Amino acid sequence: MIDKKIKNKLIEFKKIDGRISYLRIKSAIANISLINAYAPTEGAAIEEKEVFYNKLQESCEKIPKHDTLIVLGDYNAKIGREDFIKDVAGKETIHEITTDNGMRLCHLATEMDMYIISTKFKHKKEHKITWNIPGKNKGNQIDHILIKKNRERMIDDVRSYRGTSVETDHNLVISKMKLRMVEEKHRQIKKKWDKEN
16 A cells, blocks of 8 residues: 555556565655565575575665665564674664574675664664564564665654554554655646737
8 A cells, every 4th residue: 555645656566476566656866666575484494485585685686776775574584683783783673683584684685785774763662573472462573674775864763553453463663764755747838929919
């Protein structure tokens, strides 16, 4: 779903496969390409994960170079606070150790020169949890947003919101961005000179 206000700014929507889709929006400075994905779970077969991440990286590489690339979705990835991932992730995560899926997401961020911006902003723990463990009063931070490092300042905040009724055990994740959209130009009809008089 997209807001009605930007409906006429939509350049393209494409379903890549059952796990990855792509949306491109016209913007004043640089067009925005959003890739939304749903990664295999932590316990999935290594081959399945490799196929997914290879396809995701290929999709990222096909994005026009001048576009602002944002990759977001459910990556089933816990990002820890280890020093060796500091170039691609922040310390504002609820996890200490990075899981296999987390490492794969960090590797994608490294390859694509991106930053896992959902680990940057300071919030209460409950505003970082993106997935609630069924039957328990706790959860994980496994849904993430990545952005090209040279466009990182466009994002002012990322946090999750509990209690949104959308029939899922995931919390709604919202990002606030600074963005200037292309204004629609209205064609003005110029009056012709009356040469006869």
